[in-house]
Amino acid sequence: MMLAEAGVRLGVIVDRLSPETGELFPGTSDLVMHLDTDTLLSRYDAITVERDTMPDNALVNSLMASPKAAIERTMAVLPDRLTQKQLLDELGIATSPWLPGTALAQAREQWGNVVIKARRGGYDGRGTHFLRTGDAQPDADENTIVEATINFRRELSLLAARSSHGDMAFYPLVENVHRDGILNVTRAPAQQLAPQHQARAENMARALLEKLDYHGIMAIELFDCSDELLVNEISPRVHNSGHWTQEGATISQFEMHLRALTGLPLKPPEAKGFAAMRNLLGVAYDTGWLHRPGYVHWYAKEVRPGRKMGHVNFIAPDADTLARQMAAWRDVTET
């Protein structure tokens, strides 16, 4: 929806397709159409993906095999944490130490506390399992990887874009605060940042984007270990930690993604001030929110516990004003 929204100013029309059902949602509407695969392939100039994994069916396979879906090489590597880690190692990009799930015993011996992660499909903390020294030993599982637990100061993320012409653009590093494994708040730009971190993160991104010949926005989650910066996870799509850019930057991540996919100029994005994004998790809509400070984005989805129902963006000229705006939302919590 937010990509379709961002397309309007560019004169770029974005329709949405369910890869499971083949239902086509035109633009920002909830009306449904069905077009056959050939029509889909001829009608659109570019095909993009806004989730981490895709079903394996004839529709998806046809679309992904098209040169209009430039994401094929990326989808062959990144959705599997094992091949993602191998790529990071190959490029010499710092990441938390890891071993394949079959080497669980060796990993515990080497690092003590470890975290087991599903190779595929983990999202918002799902598929992640912490093991402390002394915990019972589960069966080694080739569908997982094992990582050393990391002592980090905080989680950061970088949004990077690369266009079909090879141009690149980077957003400032942001700080992410999670609640129960789900992103709760992003602050942008990240404050008290070690001076070398921005350039270091951009270099990591540059290597990844070029290696994958990637077009579009990529989000790179990083552990800030003060001196060190370790890649935690890479998402080849627009990302929740970039939602602040809608009002907080001169170009939103959604617009940047479309520019990159369609070969339009990228132009370096600038932060407009002190920004933050807060997710609205598992709450029902309250129209009274529209009186409050901040920019509400509501997804109009059915309420479910912990579900991302919408988000609020805050922009302020200074950190104190930002804190005051956010404080006006303190009472809004999942009931």
Place this chain on the structure above:
Amino acid sequence: MMLAEAGVRLGVIVDRLSPETGELFPGTSDLVMHLDTDTLLSRYDAITVERDTMPDNALVNSLMASPKAAIERTMAVLPDRLTQKQLLDELGIATSPWLPGTALAQAREQWGNVVIKARRGGYDGRGTHFLRTGDAQPDADENTIVEATINFRRELSLLAARSSHGDMAFYPLVENVHRDGILNVTRAPAQQLAPQHQARAENMARALLEKLDYHGIMAIELFDCSDELLVNEISPRVHNSGHWTQEGATISQFEMHLRALTGLPLKPPEAKGFAAMRNLLGVAYDTGWLHRPGYVHWYAKEVRPGRKMGHVNFIAPDADTLARQMAAWRDVTET
């Protein structure tokens, strides 16, 4: 399109209907669907109009007769300049002196230079005809009105909104600069404004919105005669002179219109700085524009001389920076 774009953050879906052909364009898409009139009337919570006149056909008549189209009373009065003028007179709202087109001779005797305007369908300077003392006398025409020409300093406009709950919100007065009768540039807020003008314009708007029991955004074009403020024209819809609000105000006119139509809270809009909007008239798209300062909004329509092809919004912390940004676009003119 820009209403559909603005609906996303509100969780409000906007589909677009051609009143001539009955083609339904879902959301921001160019895909076409057809729904019968009963389905249209049951699917949507509100029906709005984004042009000055509507064809007289069964589809339009059915939709406009629905209580969901709260604009019926307004459309019975405003699109006809004669009844519009009568309403202004009835409410005691200052406007340029006028007479029905049948009283042309009397008007010329009384005021000398006059302007003849078509009662219906005039737009962007079309249907307007200036008559100086000494010009040949055309036939009196009951489909026109005659106005005294006014010595004004500049044209201003006010955007005002009223919700289905009766709440109202007003934008700051803006200054409009035309070229060949077509809006070229809007500057917001208007500078060097007489201190009483904002309140005076809001009072005029309040009287009009309440009298018409109007829901949505209304644009009121005014002649700034230094001491006096005269209403020139009223448009019951989102308006080109309000496009600056997309990046220039905390709530865009498009979002405000949807809030007003759907009974959501209005919240007073604030200008974010010194803003301007420049129309892109009759020019072909140049992707290089995306490198320039300013926010390009491109409508992806077929190029025609003088046609509004898109617009650029500028926001700056001060007037000098704004002028510099706009100067970077000086070379872009219709060829």
